[in-house]
Amino acid sequence: MESKSTKYILGIVGILLGLLWLSPFYLMLVNAFKSKKEIFMGVLGLPEAWSFDNFVEAFIDLNFVNSLWNSVLITVISVLIIILFSSMAGYALSRNKSKVSAAVLMLFVAAMLIPFQSVMIPLVSLFGQADMLNQAGLIFMYLGFGSSLSIFLYHGAMTGVSVSLDEAALIDGANKFQTFWHIIFPLLKPISVTVAILNIIWIWNDYLLPSLILSEESATIPLKMFYFFGQYTKQWHLALAGLTIAIIPVIVAYFFAQKQIIEGVSEGAVK
Amino acid sequence: MRNRDVSFWLFLTPVLLGLGLVVIVPLIYGTYYSFTDWNGLSANEFVGFDHYVRLFQDQAFLSSIWFTIKFAFVTVILLNIIGLGLALLVTQKLKTSNLLRTIFFMPNMIGGLILGFIWQFIFISVFSDIGEALGIEALQGWLSTTNTGFWGLVILTLWQMSGYIMIIYIAYLQNIPGELIEAAKIDGASSWQRFKSITFPLVAPAFTVSLFLTLSNSFKIYDQNLSLTNGGPYESTQMVAMEIVKTAFSANEMAYGQAKAVVFFFIVAAIALTQVYYNKKREVDL
Numbered sequence: 001m002e003s004k005s006t007k008y009i010l011g012i013v014g015i016l017l018g019l020l021w022l023s024p025f026y027l028m029l030v031n032a033f034k035s036k037k038e039i040f041m042g043v044l045g046l047p048e049a050w051s052f053d054n055f056v057e058a059f060i061d062l063n064f065v066n067s068l069w070n071s072v073l074i075t076v077i078s079v080l081i082i083i084l085f086s087s088m089a090g091y092a093l094s095r096n097k098s099k100v101s102a103a104v105l106m107l108f109v110a111a112m113l114i115p116f117q118s119v120m121i122p123l124v125s126l127f128g129q130a131d132m133l134n135q136a137g138l139i140f141m142y143l144g145f146g147s148s149l150s151i152f153l154y155h156g157a158m159t160g161v162s163v164s165l166d167e168a169a170l171i172d173g174a175n176k177f178q179t180f181w182h183i184i185f186p187l188l189k190p191i192s193v194t195v196a197i198l199n200i201i202w203i204w205n206d207y208l209l210p211s212l213i214l215s216e217e218s219a220t221i222p223l224k225m226f227y228f229f230g231q232y233t234k235q236w237h238l239a240l241a242g243l244t245i246a247i248i249p250v251i252v253a254y255f256f257a258q259k260q261i262i263e264g265v266s267e268g269a270v271k
Numbered sequence: 272m273r274n275r276d277v278s279f280w281l282f283l284t285p286v287l288l289g290l291g292l293v294v295i296v297p298l299i300y301g302t303y304y305s306f307t308d309w310n311g312l313s314a315n316e317f318v319g320f321d322h323y324v325r326l327f328q329d330q331a332f333l334s335s336i337w338f339t340i341k342f343a344f345v346t347v348i349l350l351n352i353i354g355l356g357l358a359l360l361v362t363q364k365l366k367t368s369n370l371l372r373t374i375f376f377m378p379n380m381i382g383g384l385i386l387g388f389i390w391q392f393i394f395i396s397v398f399s400d401i402g403e404a405l406g407i408e409a410l411q412g413w414l415s416t417t418n419t420g421f422w423g424l425v426i427l428t429l430w431q432m433s434g435y436i437m438i439i440y441i442a443y444l445q446n447i448p449g450e451l452i453e454a455a456k457i458d459g460a461s462s463w464q465r466f467k468s469i470t471f472p473l474v475a476p477a478f479t480v481s482l483f484l485t486l487s488n489s490f491k492i493y494d495q496n497l498s499l500t501n502g503g504p505y506e507s508t509q510m511v512a513m514e515i516v517k518t519a520f521s522a523n524e525m526a527y528g529q530a531k532a533v534v535f536f537f538i539v540a541a542i543a544l545t546q547v548y549y550n551k552k553r554e555v556d557l
Contacts, residue, residue, distance in 0.1 A: 011365050018374045027397055028389050043396045085285040092282035096272040111294050113543040115491050117512045118536035119294055121519045121529045122301035125311050144293025147286040176278040205382030207494045222384045229388050243388055247381050254380045258373050266438045
């Protein structure tokens with residue numbers, strides 16, 4: 001049987017590749033438990049004792065509760081705003097079949113071609129002059145950068161939502177906003193999940209934009225990690241413990257929602 | 272909704288304000304100021320194309336572009352080969368398929384900055400320990416030379432992004448009708464023949480999507496560059512995005528940095544427009 005032995009070999013190749021892919025996480029984790037001296041002695045083996053001292057020290061130095069809170073705050077508010085305003089725009093653009101409407105959609109699609117680095121210098125300057133280099137300014141910027149793809153996805157999903165629903169609501173005396181919020185928006189839930197996932201991954205991990213905007217007290221996790229790492233060069237035991245702490249929330253979220261995440265990313269990329 | 276309806280414009284106001292103030296206005300404002308002696312706050316003099324002439328003679332900028340092109344070329348090819356390979360592997364209905372898909376995609380969930388720090392440890396400490404144990408001289412001193420810095424960035428990117436490209440290929444692979452493969456099997460086609468004549472042509476659109484996605488991503492990389500090599504040694508592994516950030520925010524040459532940013536915009540837009548052109552062409556061909 002050709003296929004059976006092939007499958008067996010492929011199974012082994014898969015396991016080996018899986019282990020290779022996980023090895024950086026393994027190396028990070030085991031060395032985060034070691035003392036400075038133990039790391040110097042060797043990085044491949046297990047630690048002599050599973051001591052949490054490094055984690056405690058890194059947790060305190062990272063001021064982790066504070067940076068976690070900053071990250072959650074920025075990400076949650078930005079994503080809620082993106083979902084609300086992009087779905088409204090996607091709805092309006094799909095219900096208006098005029099040339100103006102098509103041109104507005106085109107504008108948003110074309111804006112996706114503009115790389116962040118080509119607008120960041122004037123952006124920081126303009127927002128600085130308006131005294132908006134703070135969390136509120138950052139959230140507004142995420143709306144500006146995040147709305148294009150989100151509107152595009154909502155606009156695509158709207159093709160499956162019949163106009164007769166709008167008409168029925170209108171006859172019942174609902175205004176445009178009530179129609180959208182009570183009738184249309186709930187039907188867009190699957191695409192809202194996709195939009196939320198794509199924007200959460202991006203905003204949670206973003207480093208460059210917050211590094212230009214936020215002060216150290218309001219630093220998000222990636223930003224705080226950068227300061228922290230600069231402090232602990234040559235002290236890998238603490239640096240690795242800090243890195244482990246920083247990625248735990250992401251890994252936990254990933255294992256709970258991996259199916260939705262992979263589907264969402266697939267949908268966002270292929271369209 | 273019609274154009275003259277107030278509600279149409281009300282629904283669009285928040286996103287139009289966002290896009291306008293965050294992307295469109297800065298792009299126009301910045302492009303204008305790249306022709307002046309702007310210092311980030313005010314401009315006194317119009318300098319014409321001076322910044323643009325200067326950047327084409329700027330060794331640091333030119334070498335960052337060249338380094339980025341080399342990096343993009345190598346990663347695009349390897350990412351697509353590995354991404355397709357992983358996609359073919361996890362669609363073989365192995366017992367471990369779902370678990371493997373989860374593992375391969377995992378690095379994508381974590382930010383480039385943090386991944387770069389983890390790999391800095393691996394390249395510096397782990398590689399040197401393995402090299403010592405096995406007597407391989409080539410594993411010593413990683414990231415301390417331009418060459419190892421380059422390959423370090425490539426390896427990090429492959430590890431991070433392959434799972435993402437895999438997801439794209441899986442989406443197309445799953446659209447291949449199973450009967451097609453079955454029919455070819457009955458006709459006696461070998462697995463290589465089936466791959467060459469059925470799978471590959473049907474997955475070709477995924478190749479275009481992934482190719483341009485990886486290409487434009489490779490050009491825009493910043494976080495990984497910052498945390499893995501910080502451009503070192505001697506700025507020899509500095510990519511375009513980092514060069515622009517440093518010109519503007521370390522050297523404080525705002526107008527000159529913006530001129531570089533405008534050139535960068537044209538490069539990335541050209542890549543994207545080529546993709547749009549190819550997609551349109553393919554739709555016509557079908």
